[in-house]
Amino acid sequence: MKSANTARRADDPRQLVLDTVLALFSERGYFATSVQDISRESGVSVGSLYHHFGDKAGIARALYQTLSDRMSARISWIGAHRKTAHDQCRDIVRTLFDMTESEPLVMDFMLYAKHRDFLPEEKPICSSKPFELARAMVAAGMVSGEIRPMDLNVATSSLFGGPIRIIVSRLDGILQAPLTHYFDEVWDCAWRSVAAR
Amino acid sequence: MKSANTARRADDPRQLVLDTVLALFSERGYFATSVQDISRESGVSVGSLYHHFGDKAGIARALYQTLSDRMSARISWIGAHRKTAHDQCRDIVRTLFDMTESEPLVMDFMLYAKHRDFLPEEKPICSSKPFELARAMVAAGMVSGEIRPMDLNVATSSLFGGPIRIIVSRLDGILQAPLTHYFDEVWDCAWRSVAAR
DNA sequence: GCTCCTGGAATGAACGATCGTTCTAATCGC
DNA sequence: GCGATTAGAACGATCGTTCATTCCAGGAGC
Numbered sequence A, B: 001m002k003s004a005n006t007a008r009r010a011d012d013p014r015q016l017v018l019d020t021v022l023a024l025f026s027e028r029g030y031f032a033t034s035v036q037d038i039s040r041e042s043g044v045s046v047g048s049l050y051h052h053f054g055d056k057a058g059i060a061r062a063l064y065q066t067l068s069d070r071m072s073a074r075i076s077w078i079g080a081h082r083k084t085a086h087d088q089c090r091d092i093v094r095t096l097f098d099m100t101e102s103e104p105l106v107m108d109f110m111l112y113a114k115h116r117d118f119l120p121e122e123k124p125i126c127s128s129k130p131f132e133l134a135r136a137m138v139a140a141g142m143v144s145g146e147i148r149p150m151d152l153n154v155a156t157s158s159l160f161g162g163p164i165r166i167i168v169s170r171l172d173g174i175l176q177a178p179l180t181h182y183f184d185e186v187w188d189c190a191w192r193s194v195a196a197r
Numbered sequence C: 001g002c003t004c005c006t007g008g009a010a011t012g013a014a015c016g017a018t019c020g021t022t023c024t025a026a027t028c029g030c
Numbered sequence D: 001g002c003g004a005t006t007a008g009a010a011c012g013a014t015c016g017t018t019c020a021t022t023c024c025a026g027g028a029g030c
Helices: A013-026 A036-043 A048-051 A054-079 A083-104 A106-113 A127-146 A152-173 A177-195 B011-026 B035-042 B046-053 B056-079 B085-102 B104-115 B129-144 B152-171 B179-195
Strands: none
Touching: A013 A048, A013 A054, A013 A106, A013 A152, A036 B056, A036 B152, A036 B179, A048 A054, A048 B104, A054 A083, A054 A106, A054 A127, A054 B011, A083 A106, A083 A127, A083 A152, A106 A127, A106 A152, A106 B104, A127 A152, A152 A177, A152 B152, A152 B179, A177 B152, A177 B179, B011 B046, B011 B056, B011 B104, B035 B046, B046 B056, B056 B085, B056 B104, B056 B129, B085 B129, B085 B152, B129 B152, B152 B179
């Protein structure tokens, strides 16, 4: 094999760093994690960190960008492969639940990155790319008559607010059972809040 | 007047400091606010700060305690003066909306204090005193038959998740109109998600 | 095939700035 | 006159960042 992309995940210093800081930021927080910590834990020298990311905030920005893009891709896929707003939104919630269970650190970072003290210029999660995609699906559902006519912000918040709050509860350790256990009940409540009839 | 409490708000150094740090933490964040900043802005010397609060985290803890107690008091009052779970929860949402408009900094701090990097030992907002009170009202509503039988966490999250998400949108500057404008629609959606019939 | 050259990548000791905290002396209220 | 409170200069620790240096892969010239 030609191995055109010689940068395997294990050897690519960028990916090595991003994997490391996701864990460090989640367990200690951004400000309690020093650049020296990142260097030691990832095995990448301080000089390399600055070569690749510019500054400390650049590491956080790169991490957010990567995770945000991944989530956008998943949501876009759902939008293309499900027809009704009901099915699209349902699958989004299911994906969010699955991600929370399989990659809780990722979910935690995505939900709170903007509101933590770093990433000052980034816009809040609710106006970021992934959420914009979801909002568009809700809008389409309102046009098609699946969803009652109302303010678009109210509809989107009502539909996803409950599921997000359950995710937060799970991340905070309040819920012992995996989110799969709650999915049907949560989605039933969420859809009732905006369904046309 | 005897003026038994000689510590008027304007002269009480503790209250002076808490008012100051609420503004500073909200606009710059906890870690970007130095103790020297707090001293300069509040007019209280560094020595006094440490005399009254012990350390920097103590200031944040005191602020959280004060605001949390105030919110608990309001929710308790509602619990005592409204009979049905519907009216109780509705008034809680209205109070949250009102607070968001009249004291956005307070609301912002309450919603995100636990998830910011400081206050490490505090439990997350959803298991704090104010939210426990609200959860109890939901539980009572389920017993009385106002709310469909379901997992208590699911019901509470579904009922307050939408309103909280709208509050976050407003705090982030996404919504231009005051929350009063959205209240009826938001509450209608929220209640539909859990109402018995 | 061998050497030299080149530029991107990696290194980590060192730097200045700033942070939270301490401490001693001064001041206030009674 | 005495404990509680205030004052703010000073301290050690630690932070993010810099930079002179080394490493290394691969193309050019012969």
